[in-house]
Amino acid sequence: QVHLVESGGDLVKPGGSLTLSCAVSGFTFTEYYLTWIRQAPGRGLEWVSYISGSGNTIYYADSVKGRFTMSRDNARASLSLHMNNLRVEDTATYYCARGTSSYFDSSGYFTDWGQGTLVTVSS
Amino acid sequence: FILTQPLSVSESPGKTVTLSCTRSGGSIASDYVQWYQQRPGSSPTTVIYEDHKRPSGVPDRFSGSIDRSANSASLTISGLKTEDEAAYFCLSYDRHNWVFGGGTKLTVL
Numbered sequence: 001q002v003h004l005v006e007s008g009g010d011l012v013k014p015g016g017s018l019t020l021s022c023a024v025s026g027f028t029f030t031e032y033y034l035t036w037i038r039q040a041p042g043r044g045l046e047w048v049s050y051i052s053g054s055g056n057t058i059y060y061a062d063s064v065k066g067r068f069t070m071s072r073d074n075a076r077a078s079l080s081l082h083m084n085n086l087r088v089e090d091t092a093t094y095y096c097a098r099g100t101s102s103y104f105d106s107s108g109y110f111t112d113w114g115q116g117t118l119v120t121v122s123s
Numbered sequence: 124f125i126l127t128q129p130l131s132v133s134e135s136p137g138k139t140v141t142l143s144c145t146r147s148g149g150s151i152a153s154d155y156v157q158w159y160q161q162r163p164g165s166s167p168t169t170v171i172y173e174d175h176k177r178p179s180g181v182p183d184r185f186s187g188s189i190d191r192s193a194n195s196a197s198l199t200i201s202g203l204k205t206e207d208e209a210a211y212f213c214l215s216y217d218r219h220n221w222v223f224g225g226g227t228k229l230t231v232l
Contacts, residue, residue, distance in 0.1 A: 045212050047221035059219040109157045109172040
């Protein structure tokens with residue numbers, strides 16, 4: 001059974017940094033792309049970043065580009081999101097989600113999601 | 124581009140409801156639309172991908188379609204059950220960017 005478990009969420013001051021992790025099990029890690037998706041309290045979903053199965057291709061939403069860095073350690077089957085220069089508007093539950101292949105194609109979708117980890121940015 | 128969904132919809136058990144997702148900026152047919160269900164306190168799950176396909180385990184009460192003339196996608200749920208009460212988000216993709224609609228809160232009462 002596929003499991004994704006996020007961790008690392010915390011209360012941080014504006015301008016601070018935080019690293020989120022996503023531990024996965026139940027599938028061959030390198031065969032699937034992964035994404036981070038966030039949800040501000042009481043709000044909708046927002047895609048944050050994407051990484052291919054190999055880790056060679058990474059995309060970011062404009063709202064986080066230059067501040068967030070997504071990476072994966074294929075040897076340890078782990079996913080990370082390093083967040084710098086955090087803003088109040090980054091406050092959200094952050095989900096990691098698995099795709100349907102090693103690289104996104106038009107038929108792809110997010111098959112499995114973690115339970116999320118809450119990041120609160122406040123002074 | 125932007126995907127616009129109505130904020131809320133209500134319908135009675137046993138009825139059929141259709142949720143809309145209208146694309147502004149580009150054609151709704153330029154890439155597939157997915158639909159995600161998020162029950163209160165839970166993570167999202169996929170109910171529709173590739174505009175109209177259902178992942179295994181999703182009942183055939185859920186169906187998806189697109190309307191090129193209206194530049195929109197629709198999620199139709201027939202035989203509504205109280206367990207269908209949830210937020211529903213549409214999602215599409217364009218040039219290395221995934222865009223969610225704002226979501227529709229479906230109330231079944």
